[in-house]
Amino acid sequence: MRRSYTQQVEKxxxxxxxxxxxxxxxxxxxxxxxxxxxxxxxxAIGASALHLRD
Structure with missing residues (x-):
């Protein structure tokens, strides 16, 4: 689902x-x-980890 920019600003x-x-x-x-x-x-989106790849 695509979010509007308004929704992206709220979080x-x-x-x-x-x-x-x-x-x-x-x-x-x-x-x-x-x-x-x-x-x-x-x-803001509740991410608990960030995985970076080469």
């Missing part, structure tokens, strides 16, 4: 990400954001 806001819907949309569309933002988003 990060709950863990302290203070960005507008437009700002988050731009970050995701560009695919360019900080590691801190990535970690905050992972926390």
């Amino acid at each position: 990060p806001t709950a863990v302290g990400v203070v960005d507008s819907e437009a700002n988050i949309r731009n970050k995701l569309n560009r695919g360019k954001f900080t590691a801190v933002f990535l970690i905050q988003c992972l926390r």
Whole structure:
């Protein structure tokens, strides 16, 4: 199921990400954001592990 940007903004806001819907949309569309933002988003969705592959 595809989520709207409004839904994608709600969860990060709950863990302290203070960005507008437009700002988050731009970050995701560009695919360019900080590691801190990535970690905050992972926390917001309840991820307990991150597996990196070579």
